[in-house]
Amino acid sequence: xxxLRGSGRETRAEHAQEGSGTKAWIGWPSFLLPAALLxxxxxxxxxxxxxxxxxxxxxxxxxxxxxxxFLVDGLSLTFALLITGTGAVVALYSGTYLAGHPHxxxxxxxxxxxxxxxxxxxLADDLITLFVFWELTTVASYLLIGFDHAxxxxxxxxxxxxxxxxxxxxxxxxxxxxxATAAGSFELSEILAxxxxxxxxxxxxxxxxxxxxxxxxxxxxxxxxxxxxxxMAAPTxxxxxxxxxxxxxxxxxxMARMHPVLSGTDAWIWTLTIAGATTAVLASVIALRQTDLxxxxxxxxxxxxxxxxxFLGAEATVAIAAAVTxxxxxxxxxxxxxLIVGILDxxxxxxxxxxxxxxxxxxxxSACIAAAAGLSMAGFPPFLGFIGxxxxxxxxxAIASEPLLVATAAVLANALMVALAGIVALRPFLxxxxxxxxxxxxxxxxxxxxxxxxxxxxxxxxxxxxxIADTLVQPAVTAIxxxxxTVKLALWHGINIPLLLSALTLALGxxxxxxxxxxxxxxxxxxxxxxxxxxxxxxxxxxGLRSLAAAQTRLLQSGVLRRYLLxxxxxxxxxxxxxxxxxxxxxxxxxxxxxxxxxWAALGLVSAGAxxxxxxxxxxxxxxxxxxxxxxxxxxxxxxxxxxVAITQLLVETLFVVLVAVVMLRLPRLQPDHGSARGGxxxxxxxxxxxxxxxxxxxxxxxxxxxxxxxxxxxxQASVPEAFGRNIVNVILVDFRALDTFGEIAVVAVAALAAxxxxxxxxxxxxxx
Amino acid sequence: MExxxxxxxxxxxxxxxxxxxxxxxxxxxxxxxxxxNAANLTIFAAGRLTRAAPPLIPEGLAAPADLVANALPQxxxxxxxxIGFGLLAFTLVLVYRAYLALGTLNSDRMxxxxxxxxxxxxxxxxxxxxxx
Numbered sequence: 001x002x003x004l005r006g007s008g009r010e011t012r013a014e015h016a017q018e019g020s021g022t023k024a025w026i027g028w029p030s031f032l033l034p035a036a037l038l039x040x041x042x043x044x045x046x047x048x049x050x051x052x053x054x055x056x057x058x059x060x061x062x063x064x065x066x067x068x069x070f071l072v073d074g075l076s077l078t079f080a081l082l083i084t085g086t087g088a089v090v091a092l093y094s095g096t097y098l099a100g101h102p103h104x105x106x107x108x109x110x111x112x113x114x115x116x117x118x119x120x121x122x123l124a125d126d127l128i129t130l131f132v133f134w135e136l137t138t139v140a141s142y143l144l145i146g147f148d149h150a151x152x153x154x155x156x157x158x159x160x161x162x163x164x165x166x167x168x169x170x171x172x173x174x175x176x177x178x179x180a181t182a183a184g185s186f187e188l189s190e191i192l193a194x195x196x197x198x199x200x201x202x203x204x205x206x207x208x209x210x211x212x213x214x215x216x217x218x219x220x221x222x223x224x225x226x227x228x229x230x231x232m233a234a235p236t237x238x239x240x241x242x243x244x245x246x247x248x249x250x251x252x253x254x255m256a257r258m259h260p261v262l263s264g265t266d267a268w269i270w271t272l273t274i275a276g277a278t279t280a281v282l283a284s285v286i287a288l289r290q291t292d293l294x295x296x297x298x299x300x301x302x303x304x305x306x307x308x309x310x311f312l313g314a315e316a317t318v319a320i321a322a323a324v325t326x327x328x329x330x331x332x333x334x335x336x337x338x339l340i341v342g343i344l345d346x347x348x349x350x351x352x353x354x355x356x357x358x359x360x361x362x363x364x365x366s367a368c369i370a371a372a373a374g375l376s377m378a379g380f381p382p383f384l385g386f387i388g389x390x391x392x393x394x395x396x397x398a399i400a401s402e403p404l405l406v407a408t409a410a411v412l413a414n415a416l417m418v419a420l421a422g423i424v425a426l427r428p429f430l431x432x433x434x435x436x437x438x439x440x441x442x443x444x445x446x447x448x449x450x451x452x453x454x455x456x457x458x459x460x461x462x463x464x465x466x467x468i469a470d471t472l473v474q475p476a477v478t479a480i481x482x483x484x485x486t487v488k489l490a491l492w493h494g495i496n497i498p499l500l501l502s503a504l505t506l507a508l509g510x511x512x513x514x515x516x517x518x519x520x521x522x523x524x525x526x527x528x529x530x531x532x533x534x535x536x537x538x539x540x541x542x543x544g545l546r547s548l549a550a551a552q553t554r555l556l557q558s559g560v561l562r563r564y565l566l567x568x569x570x571x572x573x574x575x576x577x578x579x580x581x582x583x584x585x586x587x588x589x590x591x592x593x594x595x596x597x598x599x600w601a602a603l604g605l606v607s608a609g610a611x612x613x614x615x616x617x618x619x620x621x622x623x624x625x626x627x628x629x630x631x632x633x634x635x636x637x638x639x640x641x642x643x644x645v646a647i648t649q650l651l652v653e654t655l656f657v658v659l660v661a662v663v664m665l666r667l668p669r670l671q672p673d674h675g676s677a678r679g680g681x682x683x684x685x686x687x688x689x690x691x692x693x694x695x696x697x698x699x700x701x702x703x704x705x706x707x708x709x710x711x712x713x714x715x716x717q718a719s720v721p722e723a724f725g726r727n728i729v730n731v732i733l734v735d736f737r738a739l740d741t742f743g744e745i746a747v748v749a750v751a752a753l754a755a756x757x758x759x760x761x762x763x764x765x766x767x768x769x
Numbered sequence: 770m771e772x773x774x775x776x777x778x779x780x781x782x783x784x785x786x787x788x789x790x791x792x793x794x795x796x797x798x799x800x801x802x803x804x805x806n807a808a809n810l811t812i813f814a815a816g817r818l819t820r821a822a823p824p825l826i827p828e829g830l831a832a833p834a835d836l837v838a839n840a841l842p843q844x845x846x847x848x849x850x851x852i853g854f855g856l857l858a859f860t861l862v863l864v865y866r867a868y869l870a871l872g873t874l875n876s877d878r879m880x881x882x883x884x885x886x887x888x889x890x891x892x893x894x895x896x897x898x899x900x901x
Contacts, residue, residue, distance in 0.1 A: 561876040562790055569786055589772040599770075603777055606806075610784040613799055626802050629781070633806050636774070637846075640818045641838025645846050649809075652854045656802070659858060663865050667795060668874065684790040692783025695807070696775045702815050703771040712841045716824070720831045728824040728837075732844035744848050751855035755862040 023105040027095030030108040034087035034115060041080045048077050049471045051484070055125065055189065065186050071125035074475020078324065079122035079253055081472070082245035082331045087115045089450035093339055094237040096446040097346060107147060111241070114140035118246045122253055127176040127186045134172060134214070134250065138165045141247050145234045154233035160538065161227045164217050168224070172214025172254075178207045179261070188257065192482055195261045208262055211254065212271060219251025219305045222279045226534040229298040236342030239294065243301040244335035252305060252327065255312045259320075260482030269313050273402060276310025277409035279303070284416035288516060289523035293341045293351045293424050297334070300377075300420055303413055304330045310406060311395055317477065319395030321487045322388070324476045328468065329376060329388035332458040336373035336451040337424060340366055343447050344428055349437030353423060358433035362440040365448050367429040372455035374425025376462070378418040378509065379502065384462040387489055389414060389505070393498035411505055418509020419516055465489035566687060573690040580697055587697075587704040599639055606632035619664055627657045644729050774814040781807035792875045794864050801860060805853035809846045816842030 044054065057069035072080075091111065098104055117140050120133035139162075146158030182201040183191040191198070198204060215221075220228040228248060232239055242248060255272070262268055280303050287299030304326070311323035343366050345351040348359070360367040376385035392414070396407040442448075461468050469489040477485045493499065512519065527533075532540075556567060580586055595603070609628035616622050630653030637646035715728055715736060725731035733741050781803050788800030816839040824840035826833050868874055871881070 559880060559882075561879070562792060565789055569790070591772075593770055593773040595770065595773060599773075603773060606777055607780055610781050610803055613803065614784040614787050619795070622796075622799055626799060629803065629806060633810060636810070637813065639820070640770075640813070641821055641823045642813070642843045642846075643823050645809075645813075645843050645850070648847055648850050652850055656854060656857055659861060660798075663861055664795075666865065667868055684787055687790065688783040688785075688787035691786045692779040692781075695782045695811070696779030699775040699778055699811055699814060700772065703775065703817065707817055709839065712839050715840055716826075716837070717832050720826055726826040726828070728826065728833075728840040729843045729847065732840060733847060737844065737848075740848060744851055747852050748855040751859040755859050758859075758862045758866040 024095070024099065026105050026108045027091065030112060031088055031091040031095070033112070034084040034091060037119075038081065038084040038088055041077060041084060044072060044077060045471045048072065048074055048475050051475075051478070053189070057125070060126075060129075066128045067126045067187070068129055069125040069187065070120075070123045070129075071189055072123060073479040074472070074477070075253070075256055075479035076122045078328070078472050078476045079245075079249070080119055082249075082328070083115060083118045083122065086241060086245040086331060086335045086454075087111075089335065089339070089454060090237045090241045093240075093342070093447055093450045094235075096444055097237055097342060098235060103147070107235070110140060110143045110147065111238070114144060114241070114246065118250065121250055125188045127180055127188065127191075130188070131169070131173050131176055134218075134254075135166075135169050137247055137250055138162060138169055141165070141231070141242060144238045144242070145231045147234055147238065151233065157227070157230040157233040161231050163542075164224060164227045164538075168214045168217025171210045171217075175207050175210025175214060178203050178210065182207060183261070192260045195264075195482065198261050199265060204262075204265070205267065208265075208267055208271075211258060211262065215251035215254045216275065216309075217251070218254070219248050219309065220279075220302050221251075221275045221306065221309055222282055223534055225279060225283060225302050226538060228302055229295055230535070232294050232298050236294065236338060236345060239298070240335045240338030240342065243298065243338060245331040248301060248305055249327070249331075252308045252312070255309065256323070256476075256480045259312060259480045263313075264315055269315075272309050272313030273399075273406060276306045276308070276313060277405060279306030280310060280413040281306075281409050284413045284420070285523065287420055288416060288423075288512070289520055289527060291353045291520070293344070293353055293356075293428070294338070296353070296420060296424055297337055297341060300417065300424075301330075301334060303417065304334070307392070307410065307413060310409065311392070312480075314395065314399045314406075315481075316395060316398040317481065317485050317487070318391065318398045320477050320480050321473060321485075321489075322391035322395035324473050324480070325384075325391050325489065326388040328461070328472065329384045329458065332454045332461075333373040333376040333385060336369060336454040336458070337377065339447075339451040339454075340370045340373065341424070343443045343451075346447065347438065347443055348440045353427065355434055355436060356428035357431045358429070359440050360429040361433075363429070363442045365452070366443055369448060369451045369455045370425040370429060372459055373451070374421040376455070376458040377425065378421035379414060379505070382459070382462045382491055384458045384465070386502075387462060387465055387491060389502060390493060390498045391489075393501045394493075397497060407501070411501055411508070414505045415508035415512060418506060419512035422509075422513040423516060462491065465491065566684070569691050570687050573687065573694045576698065577690070577694045580694070580701065585697075585701040587700050589700065599636075602632050602635040602639065605629075605635070619667075619669060623657055623660050623664070626660075627653060630657075642729075644727070770818040771814045774810060774818065778807050778810050778814065781810070792877050794867065794874050794876050794879075797876070798857070798860055798864055802857060805849070805857070809849055809853075812842045812846050812849065 047054070054072035055069065057067050060066050060068040091108070094107065094111070098107055101107065114137065117133050117136035121130060121137060124130035124133055142158045142162040145161050146154050148154040179191065179198065180186045182198045182203045183194045185191055185194075198207070201207075217224045220226075228243075231242060234242065283299045283302035283306060287296050287303060290296040290299060308323050308327060308330075311319045311326070314320065341351055343363075344356060344359070347363065347366075348356065350356065372383070376383035379385045379389035392410050393407065396410045397403050399406050466489070469487055473489060474485060474487040477487050558564075606629050609625045609632060613622050613625035613629065616625065630649065634646045634649040634653065637643075637649060715732055718736075719725050719728045719731045723731045723735040725735065785800040785803035785807060788796045788803065791797065791800075819836065819838050821835065822833075822837050824833065824837045824843065864874070867879065871879055873879065
């Protein structure tokens with residue numbers, strides 16, 4: 001960890017001269033674009049608040065009913081504002097934070113790609129569009145997390161995030177397609193209206209499981225929580241962006257989006273409540289154990305995601321309002337705090353909790369911002385965080401199914417949040433000055449203006465909650481619940497149970513904060529005694545996958561030709577055979593075929609020849625037996641009206657026997673084959689009989705059905721008038737299908753040339769000399 | 770009639786698969802011969818058998834007067850026979866050449882491309898240029 005953190009800084013310093021100046025301007029358009037989008041989206045606010053829904057569509061794959069369509073309602077607009085707002089702040093900040101980095105321009109490319117992907121995801125109306133952007137966020141986050149690609153840890157974290165969220169994405173794709181099948185449309189705007197039909201559909205449970213798998217992996221719910229803290233390998237502005245408003249919120253967005261369609265069943269309520277509550281409490285406990293400020297913040301993000309999931313499990317309006325408000329609160333304070341930690345790291349050279357202290361005098365502005373963001377995180381009035389927390393308690397108590405569980409989890413997680421806010425936002429600035437790797441100086445304005453803006457928003461929305469109540473929260477709640485709702489936000493609700501719970505939370509949180517060092521040591525001890533962590537289990541899973549692949553390769557790719565053939569034939573027989581039975585295509589002949597004696601004789605000739613060729617140990621016998629088979633087949637052609645074929649067959653057969661005989665003179669005798677083991681021979685014979693039987697069954701099924709002779713009829717009618725030929729077969733070959741015949745001649749010519757080259761053996765002689 | 774041919778094709782395929790699973794590549798070649806015969810007969814039977822006249826149009830007529838054998842599968846089989854011959858001739862030469870280069874017809878010992886770690890180097894055949 002320490003080595004990694006150092007390395008990023010050194011790289012930056014080393015390349016400061018060569019990289020700087022040339023592409024520094026890229027930071028500005030990267031900031032102005034999201035800022036302009038932010039203003040554009042903000043201009044839509046009044047229309048959305050009035051209950052409108054904006055819709056843009058472009059036909060994409062009309063034959064499949066797939067469109068490139070976008071939908072703007074309260075929920076997507078809230079997310080779009082968070083994405084562009086945080087995006088602008090992060091872009092501005094990165095311009096200074098990463099100044100002179102050799103891959104400065106690349107960073108902005110990835111960041112921009114990521115922002116576009118997130119915007120597309122939250123604005124998509126079409127399920128396939130949504131999925132494409134969902135995958136794009138996965139790819140972009142892989143590039144961002146692995147940005148410091150020289151570090152093995154960054155590469156591992158990036159791959160872990162890619163594999164885990166990519167696997168979830170696959171599940172999501174399956175879920176979305178099932179959903180479209182159940183709802184009869186790929187358009188979200190239509191699906192959202194058919195919630196009852198989907199819930200009663202037989203596919204509801206598979207849809208729910210698959211969609212939630214996608215959401216839980218993306219939003220780091222237990223047991224998929226481990227990739228997110230690892231994603232801290234990314235540069236700090238990226239972490240700020242990924243954690244506050246984007247990547248990890250994609251899963252939350254998905255659950256909120258699907259709320260009108262999938263929610264309300266026991267499966268939905270219990271899965272979300274339990275997964276969310278477990279994640280929230282577990283993550284806040286692990287967060288307390290961390291000494292690295294950035295890592296502690298990462299776990300608080302997991303906690304926030306758990307809380308949001310828990311509340312999205314509910315139906316009550318106030319619970320959903322709590323989720324939406326907390327979403328905004330969290331995005332504002334989390335981005336600000338990450339950026340502050342980045343400033344601390346940038347200005348002092350460390351972000352270890354124990355090495356920082358008393359920086360308020362040296363960095364007063366950063367200290368103020370940190371305090372504002374931290375107080376919002378802890379839920380002190382008059383910050384927005386307080387309203388969010390009150391709403392959470394109110395929402396928890398309003399959840400009909402399990403108010404006690406949800407309220408307990410919320411209080412516990414929030415108390416730990418209070419303690420963590422103290423650790424992350426206050427301790428570095430208060431108390432005694434400690435020795436830091438670099439002498440602390442106040443950050444330049446381009447670093448602190450962004451977080452200051454976010455923290456100020458947290459304060460002003462808290463003082464005047466009406467700013468967001470009608471314009472953001474209410475439309476979003478309406479969109480999530482799929483019915484018109486009124487939401488009122490206020491700082492003061494009177495003395496009630498939520499207020500009492502708040503007081504309890506603060507007291508508990510302060511108590512934890514006071515003892516956090518001892519608690520941290522205890523937790524560290526506990527952690528070292530755990531048999532395994534999710535992260536290690538993941539490595540075990542990957543190792544298992546690799547050994548499975550290796551074992552499977554050893555088994556299937558043995559390098560022995562016979563085994564390849566055996567597997568291929570056995571697979572063929574089993575696949576075709578089971579299909580025959582599955583589609584009920586087995587047609588056994590009812591009558592014994594009525595054949596003439598000469599036909600029986602030809603059949604007997606071919607059968608005897610084949611059996612002899614298969615069993616003989618003598619080369620000469622084998623060649624003769626093959627000749628017999630060839631002649632027998634030619635006789636069959638002759639008897640059933642194909643004299644041309646019969647003649648060709650005889651000629652070719654004769655020619656081939658001569659060729660084999662000539663070559664055979666130079667080859668050794670046949671040894672007893674199929675291994676000395678009797679078992680091997682029996683196994684081969686078994687597979688052979690199986691393949692033969694399947695072919696017979698297929699042919700019987702084919703001849704049982706009707707035959708379409710229209711092509712033949714055409715040839716019969718057209719032969720004389722169009723091609724002036726009376727032998728229809730000949731006419732087909734040299735006239736109607738002349739190009740095919742030309743191809744056939746070419747094949748024979750190529751085979752002859754290749755055979756000639758092999759016999760001449762030029763390569764061999766050259767190699768020898 | 771098609772039934773009898775279906776069973777015959779099954780028998781040919783079984784014999785050919787059995788031969789192809791052998792160690793000796795010459796046997797593999799024999800299996801290939803049987804398999805191309807089986808394939809031709811399959812096409813023939815799928816086009817339905819008839820003891821009727823060959824698909825010829827008598828002088829003075831524009832189309833066959835009575836039912837004649839299905840001409841389309843016959844044309845396909847003719848192409849298949851010739852291409853099959855090309856394949857077999859090439860395979861035969863390849864077998865011969867492999868024997869010259871590797872000194873064996875046993876496919877188990879033709880491990881030059883995919884050697885096994887536990888293969889005994891003495892029993893494993895190598896191209897001549899390596900051996901000499």
